[in-house]
Amino acid sequence: MNITSDTLRLYAVTDRSWLRPGETLASVVEELLKAGVTCVQLREKHAEEELLLREAIELRELCTQYNVPLIINDRPDIAIKVRADGVHVGQSDMAISEARKLLGDQYLIGGSAHNVAEALAAQRAGADYIGCGAIFGSSTKRDATNLSPQELRAICEAVSIPAVAIGGISLGNVETLRGTGIAGVAVVSGLFAAEDKAAAVASFLEHL
Numbered sequence: 001m002n003i004t005s006d007t008l009r010l011y012a013v014t015d016r017s018w019l020r021p022g023e024t025l026a027s028v029v030e031e032l033l034k035a036g037v038t039c040v041q042l043r044e045k046h047a048e049e050e051l052l053l054r055e056a057i058e059l060r061e062l063c064t065q066y067n068v069p070l071i072i073n074d075r076p077d078i079a080i081k082v083r084a085d086g087v088h089v090g091q092s093d094m095a096i097s098e099a100r101k102l103l104g105d106q107y108l109i110g111g112s113a114h115n116v117a118e119a120l121a122a123q124r125a126g127a128d129y130i131g132c133g134a135i136f137g138s139s140t141k142r143d144a145t146n147l148s149p150q151e152l153r154a155i156c157e158a159v160s161i162p163a164v165a166i167g168g169i170s171l172g173n174v175e176t177l178r179g180t181g182i183a184g185v186a187v188v189s190g191l192f193a194a195e196d197k198a199a200a201v202a203s204f205l206e207h208l
Helices: 026-036 048-066 076-082 096-106 116-123 149-158 197-207
Strands: 010-013 039-042 072-074 086-089 108-113 131-133 163-166 184-187
Touching: 010 026, 010 163, 010 197, 026 039, 026 048, 039 048, 048 072, 048 076, 072 076, 076 096, 076 131, 076 197, 086 096, 096 108, 108 116, 116 131, 116 184, 131 149, 149 163
Parallel strands: 010 039, 010 184, 039 072, 072 086, 086 108, 108 131, 131 163, 163 184
Antiparallel strands: none
């Protein structure tokens, strides 16, 4: 599967900690898909295996229905089981080259980068796209260090594969990423914590 800038324009990364009473991860993801998110990543690092697999199956069905790629964080085995579109591996996760050996060319592989050297290494290892951050800090990764817009621009200029910005991105700061060369933004709480998720998606798409 090929990935394009349009595919990465608004990339929703799941976080069940923002679920409200009566909501499920699947119900929220479907709400976001209906509103127009262009890619979904299932990232539930602390979920038990059975729950993770069940959620992956549910999200695979939804993403197929809306013709949107489903990426599984750090679990090539789950991606294979549910026939997801790809995986995302961070700097502390499985090596991109190892993931590529397991998955072959039919799956997308995303890598993480905090600087130009890491971005180029990810591209050489076979990544299809790069997640760059944390741009504005992170509520999900306490040890994340901020990545400046200048470094983000340098990454985008250095690599030939698409790059998405991630880390604390909100409607209040997404405008500052204009001109950096990113293909899109990966958003966690800006979507999953929004009271009106459809309105949040529409606003992000308008800004982007």
